[in-house]
Amino acid sequence: MRGLTVRQPWAWAIAADLKPIENRSWATRHRGEIAIHAGQCWDEAGARDWRIMEAAKSEEPLEPDERFVFGAIVAVADxxxxxxxxxxxxxxxxxxxxxxxxxRPLAEPVPCRGWQNVWQVPADVEALVRAQLGLTA
Structure with a gap:
């Protein structure tokens, strides 16, 4: 399984199936299953972005709270x-x-270190993610 690290609150919006597009400055040849990893950093600009505020049904910029997980895989998408x-x-x-x-959001985010670019999810982490989603390797 490949992974992509996304800063919060963007990762939350993807995991909640509210944000169907991830914007990058670079392309990838990878297609198919990809784990969405919530990075360790909070994106202040994202917290003030009208799309995020609308998705969160908030009239104020978001603040980190229990909705936002850091340093873990929070969903798997295609x-x-x-x-x-x-x-x-x-x-x-x-x-x-x-x-x-x-x-497919994870009910229990799986702690994991993230990397830049598209990266290979460690086998032990992938097994936990797949088990939670009822998927086989």
Whole structure:
């Protein structure tokens, strides 16, 4: 299983199946299953982003609270395409849009160290994620 580290509150929005696009400055050839890893950092700009505030049903910028897990895999999604032509409020101009579908949030996030780029999820962590989702290796 491959993983992608995403800062909070963006990872929360993906895991809640509210944000179907992850924006990156680079593309990947990977398609298929990808673990969404919530990184250790809080993105202040993301907390003030109108899309995040709307998704959270908040009129104020978000603050870290119990909704936001750090340093763990929080969901598994299918990376179905990578394009510069996505038409969505979540698609940032000038970025590469990673289109996500079939998001499966984890009831119990699995602690794990994250890395830059697309990375290989350690076998022991993958086993815990797959067991929780009722998937086989």
């Amino acid at each position: 990376l179905v395409d990578v394009t510069r032509e996505a038409s969505s409020p979540w698609a940032e101009p000038g970025q590469v849009h990673w289109l996500l579908a079939n998001v």
